[in-house]
Amino acid sequence: MLVVMNRHATAEQVEAVVLKIRSLGLTAHPIPGAQRVAIGITGNKGGLEPDLFTTLPGVAEAIRVSQPFKLVSREVKEEDTVIEVRGATLGGRGGLAVVAGPCSVESEEQLLDTAHAVKRAGARFLRGGAYKPRTSPYEFQGLAEEALKLLARAREETGLSIVTEVMDVETLPMVADYADVLQVGARNMQNFSLLKQLGTMRRPVLLKRGPSATIKEWLMAAEYLVSRGNYEVALCERGIRTFETMTRNTLDLNAVPVLKALSHLPVLVDPSHGIGLRAHVAAMARAGVAAGADGIMVEVHPHPEAALSDGAQSLTVPEFEELMLQVRSIAAAVGRTV
Ligand code: PEP
Ligand code: MN
Numbered sequence: 001m002l003v004v005m006n007r008h009a010t011a012e013q014v015e016a017v018v019l020k021i022r023s024l025g026l027t028a029h030p031i032p033g034a035q036r037v038a039i040g041i042t043g044n045k046g047g048l049e050p051d052l053f054t055t056l057p058g059v060a061e062a063i064r065v066s067q068p069f070k071l072v073s074r075e076v077k078e079e080d081t082v083i084e085v086r087g088a089t090l091g092g093r094g095g096l097a098v099v100a101g102p103c104s105v106e107s108e109e110q111l112l113d114t115a116h117a118v119k120r121a122g123a124r125f126l127r128g129g130a131y132k133p134r135t136s137p138y139e140f141q142g143l144a145e146e147a148l149k150l151l152a153r154a155r156e157e158t159g160l161s162i163v164t165e166v167m168d169v170e171t172l173p174m175v176a177d178y179a180d181v182l183q184v185g186a187r188n189m190q191n192f193s194l195l196k197q198l199g200t201m202r203r204p205v206l207l208k209r210g211p212s213a214t215i216k217e218w219l220m221a222a223e224y225l226v227s228r229g230n231y232e233v234a235l236c237e238r239g240i241r242t243f244e245t246m247t248r249n250t251l252d253l254n255a256v257p258v259l260k261a262l263s264h265l266p267v268l269v270d271p272s273h274g275i276g277l278r279a280h281v282a283a284m285a286r287a288g289v290a291a292g293a294d295g296i297m298v299e300v301h302p303h304p305e306a307a308l309s310d311g312a313q314s315l316t317v318p319e320f321e322e323l324m325l326q327v328r329s330i331a332a333a334v335g336r337t338v
Helices: 011-023 108-121 145-158 172-178 192-199 215-227 255-262 271-275 278-290 317-333
Strands: 002-005 027-031 038-042 059-063 083-085 088-090 097-101 125-127 161-165 181-184 205-208 233-237 267-269 295-299
Touching: 002 011, 011 027, 011 038, 088 097, 097 108, 097 317, 108 125, 108 145, 108 317, 125 145, 145 161, 145 172, 161 172, 172 181, 172 192, 181 192, 192 215, 205 215, 215 233, 215 255, 233 255, 255 267, 267 278, 271 278, 271 295, 278 295, 278 317, 295 317
Parallel strands: 097 125, 097 295, 125 161, 161 181, 181 205, 205 233, 233 267, 267 295
Antiparallel strands: 002 038, 002 059, 027 038, 083 088
């Protein structure tokens, strides 16, 4: 249930609603909003009687939330969530978020060259994996803390915000020491202990879609974060597993408008993992922006043929520069900027 306060409700009236919710053994979630205060209620097993709250002073209405995901839904919060990261934004009607960089951090030269190049081309976020979830245990697993230090160095030199994956609860404190945005990878979308821990933090999370997750399961995973108080969650569509084998995954662009309608969270598209083929990454990045995504995440490598992971889907620097020109015109066509 969502309790919506009058526009002129006092802080004491809001507090009285929160206390009432707690007295029923339920959890109150005051929702940050520009116009009015609203308080989400979770923890109830069945439906609640609106009268419990509408009789309290300052309450405008009490609305039943029909979706199983509550706090991430547009029913509960109409305005877009806008996440500010060191001057750059994820979500909202402003500029698109462009996250670019190598799949894995491999060396100082590789990372810094890429960082300077993507910054020049207009990216505001630098991606790069320090801990890599590889299908084979014999493949490159990432440089761990050494990579995190290089990412911090790249941030210092370029001012880009750092997006990097956290794979488990054990390494979370260390990754959080360096990252501006904590990426939860597709394979970990339903790692509930990781999600619970991230929910207690006040640090933006980029939650990628599980390869076989439905949109509802994905939003429920986001609910784990938000219900524990971390409202700074962005979603990233990165392709799902289908019967198709000609491409690495099937980028589900349906998810973009559907998520934008169902949820207030920012939605990014990752065409690199979505299609897995360098020659077609740009087309799907453009399509993602045209579909209404709030940003894109693109793998870029100065020498993709020598990359230690995902070289086949990594754009060269000139290819990324060209993509950015195209993205600027598509963005303008859908009323956005880069
Ligand atoms: C990545 O971003 O490099 C990555 C491993 O992505 P995903 O979790 O979507 O496979
Ligand atoms: Mn990758």
